Amino acid sequence: MKRGSLILALLLIGVPAWAHKPSDSYLSITVQDDRIEGRWDIALRDLDLALGLDTDDDGSMTWGEVRAKHQDIAAYALSRLTLRSGGVVCPSTATEHLIDDHTDGTYGVLRFTAVCAEAISELTADYRLLFDLDAQHKGLLRLRQSASTQAAIFSSESPIQRFTIGQSSRWRQIRQYAREGMWHIWTGYDHLLFLLALLLPSVLTRDGTGWKAISGFQAALWDVVGIVTAFTAAHSITLTLAALGLIEVPSRLVESVIALSVAVAALANLYPRLLSRRWLVAFGFGLVHGFGFAGALSDLGLPQGSLLLSLVSFNAGVELGQLACVGLVIPPAFLLRHSWSYPRLILVPGSYVIAAISLIWFLERAFDLRLGIL
Structure with missing residues (x-):
């Protein structure tokens, strides 16, 4: 039992210690005949890490x-x-440098x-x-050709897409998705x-x-089912409404309330x-978390020809991710x-740690502070 307590405690404490946002870049390319026009948004914080x-x-x-480093960027x-058509490299040339603001900071564009040797069919x-600097970095790609749009996600595990x-x-x-x-x-x-805060008790x-x-597993199971079902139902509603553009909420407000909900x-x-009713807390704040999920989905881009498929697939992935967390904790x-x-070494201390971390997040997000603690 002592070993199990130690493992669960380390898991609980380790989660807040990872509190940084993995970097993303946004790559949009349009294919027409033998030419590719591209736009690549890369966070300035990532470029600073790589190029100073x-x-x-x-x-x-x-x-x-930034301008002084345009050639280096x-x-x-x-x-x-590297872009290849028919196995032959299509040489790329920079044409313009811009700056753009995303919800998580400023990006260089x-x-x-x-130009490829012949018309592009594959x-x-x-x-x-950035894979050598941040193994969690992802590249989010949208590829357009005529009326067709495709999406892909590059990671250190899958750096090549065809x-x-x-x-x-x-x-x-x-x-x-x-x-x-x-x-x-x-x-x-x-x-x-x-x-995690909802599941621990x-x-x-x-x-x-x-x-x-509690006396038996069934009681714990029903409690978990109620929490997860309420959270799922709530965030599915707002995720759908926001992703389809029916409701728009400022990202700063959403992220601040999400941090407050954790506390x-x-x-x-x-x-x-x-x-007294944690399922009700899960539902109420789940509505807000759904807007957060929608922000991540909008960064990926929703193909206009298959909005529903992309939305359902992303939401299914969220649920699978939640179930994996439940299976790891319960x-x-x-x-x-x-x-x-x-209760003495995991529930109570862990809840204090979670509350402290989330209140720091709230202060940073609500008042645009950089406390430098996490």
Whole structure:
């Protein structure tokens, strides 16, 4: 039991320690005959990590500092993207540098052109940006050709993607968006901690003297089912409405309330009288988390010809990611529920840690602060 307690405690403490957003870049290419027109949005913080844009080390990057590195940015980025048609490399040339703001910061925009030896019928993209500096980095691709749009996700595990121009694979699309949904849960630390804060007390009940172990697995199971079902139903509603453009909420407000929801869920474990129905908390704040999921989905881009398929696939991936988290937490928690160490060393300290982390997130997001703690 002591070993199990230690493992679960390390898992709980380790999750907040990962509290950084994995970097993404956004690559959009349009294919016409033998030419490729591309736009590549790369976060300035990532370019600074790779190239040292902040030359005066004052913590901010000016347009002058970025402009002075235009040639270096183009050389660095284009050397890490190889486009081939018929097995032959299509040389790429930078044509313009811009700046754009995304929800998570400022991005450098590189426009480029690639010319192939003949009309493109099959295209292979080999993407290697930042993988040597951040193994979690992803490249999100949208490929357009006439009325057809395809999507792909590059990662260190899958850096090469192949496309048949003018054809799109529904199975490929389902797989890509479902994988992104799972990945968003596993790396969306605020969503993960919210779910974790709600799940930890599921194997316990509280009376006038304190926390007590539940009598059987069925009681814990129904509690978990209620929480996950409420959270799923709620975020599915707002994810769908926001992804289809029917409701729009400022991202700063969404991210701030998400952080606050994590704190409320954690504090409810410490002061149970605050909230008696955790499934209701899961539903209420799940509505807000759905807007957060929609933000990630909008970054990927929804193919206009298959909106519903992409939306359902992404949502299914989110649910699979949640179930994996449930399967990781509940079995060891159930086995440890009779141990004195579970409420004293895991539930209570873990809830304090989650509450502290999420309140820091809230202050940073709501007031645009950089506290530098996490």
